[in-house]
Amino acid sequence: MQINVDVITKAQVQLDQTIQTKHHVTYQSVYDELKLALIVELGELANEVKCFKFWSVKGPSDRHVILEEYVDGIHFIGSLSIAHKVDTIYEIPDHIQLLDKKSLTKRFNELFLMMDTLNKPSGIKRWYQEYLVLGYQLGFKIDDIINGYFAKNKINFDRQANNY
Numbered sequence: 001m002q003i004n005v006d007v008i009t010k011a012q013v014q015l016d017q018t019i020q021t022k023h024h025v026t027y028q029s030v031y032d033e034l035k036l037a038l039i040v041e042l043g044e045l046a047n048e049v050k051c052f053k054f055w056s057v058k059g060p061s062d063r064h065v066i067l068e069e070y071v072d073g074i075h076f077i078g079s080l081s082i083a084h085k086v087d088t089i090y091e092i093p094d095h096i097q098l099l100d101k102k103s104l105t106k107r108f109n110e111l112f113l114m115m116d117t118l119n120k121p122s123g124i125k126r127w128y129q130e131y132l133v134l135g136y137q138l139g140f141k142i143d144d145i146i147n148g149y150f151a152k153n154k155i156n157f158d159r160q161a162n163n164y
Contacts, residue, residue: 001091005132009082009088012075015160027083035076035118038077042111044069045066045070045108047069048065049138051102051105052101068151074149075153086121092129098138099138114130
């Protein structure tokens with residue numbers, strides 16, 4: 001199935017321009033920071049999913065908390081894709097299964113290992129695609145992701161307006 005994230009990309013361009021103007025930065029000058037932010041957000045998402053916490057009996061956080069962490073990652077992979085002018089259409093399998101804890105842990109590890117591919121458009125495209133698949137494996141549909149993105153995007157704009 002094809003997923004077009006053009007609506008997210010257009011909104012991310014606006015947020016990025018606001019941040020870049022306010023903080024006098026460019027994609028190139030903060031590229032390493034964007035990659036590190038994505039790594040941090042992926043870790044925060046894993047922390048809320050709790051798939052790797054074999055020592056804990058607590059289940060995952062509430063769905064809305066997981067979605068908010070997930071779309072934080074969309075913001076940063078979106079910025080990286082804009083910086084490299086990556087296409088906004090992604091192919092993901094038609095039937096994606098929800099994953100058990102062990103499979104989710106492997107999925108997170110795969111995404112962490114792919115971080116070194118984020119210096120070229122093809123790597124960014126593949127990473128974004130795999131991140132969208134992860135969203136589906138967590139039980140989100142594209143409407144959930146888009147709605148969650150715009151809710152967090154509004155918060156991010158508000159933060160910039162209030163000197164976050």
